[in-house]
Amino acid sequence: VGSGMGFTGYGSVGTPPSQMVYRPWTDAIQRIADCVYNHVQSKLGGVPGINVSSPFNSMTLLSFRGKQVVPPHRDNLYDSEGNFMANKNSQKEDTGTFILVLGDPRIIKFQLTRKKKGHVTHYLAQQTHVLKHGALFMLNPMCERPAIRAFFDELEMSYWEHGQKVPSLLDLNASF
Numbered sequence: 798v799g800s801g802m803g804f805t806g807y808g809s810v811g812t813p814p815s816q817m818v819y820r821p822w823t824d825a826i827q828r829i830a831d832c833v834y835n836h837v838q839s840k841l842g843g844v845p846g847i848n849v850s851s852p853f854n855s856m857t858l859l860s861f862r863g864k865q866v867v868p869p870h871r872d873n874l875y876d877s878e879g880n881f882m883a884n885k886n887s888q889k890e891d892t893g894t895f896i897l898v899l900g901d902p903r904i905i906k907f908q909l910t911r912k913k914k915g916h917v918t919h920y921l922a923q924q925t926h927v928l929k930h931g932a933l934f935m936l937n938p939m940c941e942r943p944a945i946r947a948f949f950d951e952l953e954m955s956y957w958e959h960g961q962k963v964p965s966l967l968d969l970n971a972s973f
Contacts (some may be wrong), residue, residue, distance in 0.1 A: 825854060829897075833933065837895060846939050848891040855887075869908055869958035871941040877912065879943040879954060894929065894936040903928045904961055910942065911955045919949055 830853040841849050872894045873886040881890040888894075896903070909922035916922070928934050936959065943954040 822854075825918050827936060830854075830856060833895060833897060837935070841893075841935070845946050847893055847935075847937065848889060849893075851892075867961045869906075869910070869960040871956060871958055872936055873938055873941045875941070875956070876944050877943070881942075889939050893938050895957065896932075896934045896936070897932055898928045898932045898934070900930055902930070903932075905934070905959050906961065907940075907959050909946070909949060909955050911950065911953050911972065913953060917949050917955060922949060 834849075834852050838849050841847050850908060873888070873890075874882050878880055883890070896905075905926045907924040907926070907929060908918075909917040911917060926934070940957040943956045945951060945953075946955050
């Protein structure tokens with residue numbers, strides 16, 4: 798179930814509208830958002846390429862039941878030249894997605910992908926992170942932006958996609 802939280806976001810890329818339920822922005826959600834934002838601002842304020850200047854105004858709450866897989870995707874969309882597509886995104890350019898894990902671990906898998914050739918097969922082009930209860934994780938917007946990554950390829954742009962495997966019976970994650 799999604800419920801819309803990020804920097805000026807209003808929804809969740811890749812979540813089918815039929816699986817989304819919108820709820821009011823309550824005082825309790827505001828307190829959580831303020832705590833997470835203040836922490837993020839103290840750690841990342843002033844870091845080049847990451848915009849944390851605006852408080853959160855939306856949250857996507859994901860609840861998983863049973864073993865589920867979220868296929869590889871990006872939270873921000875770009876055109877073939879690597880330009881941010883404002884009309885296809887619900888959050889501001891250069892703002893990260895912050896994941897707060899509540900409950901069972903969340904396993905996030907990252908895969909470097911090229912538009913024309915598909916997945917990069919180098920062993921460093923695949924990464925897995927296990928996020929435990931209480932973890933706060935940022936999806937860096939620069940990772941999702943198509944760019945020449947000389948370590949992997951000097952000719953074609955690539956970008957990082959992420960997906961997840963949910964191993965538990967009930968899992969709850971909030972993304973800001």
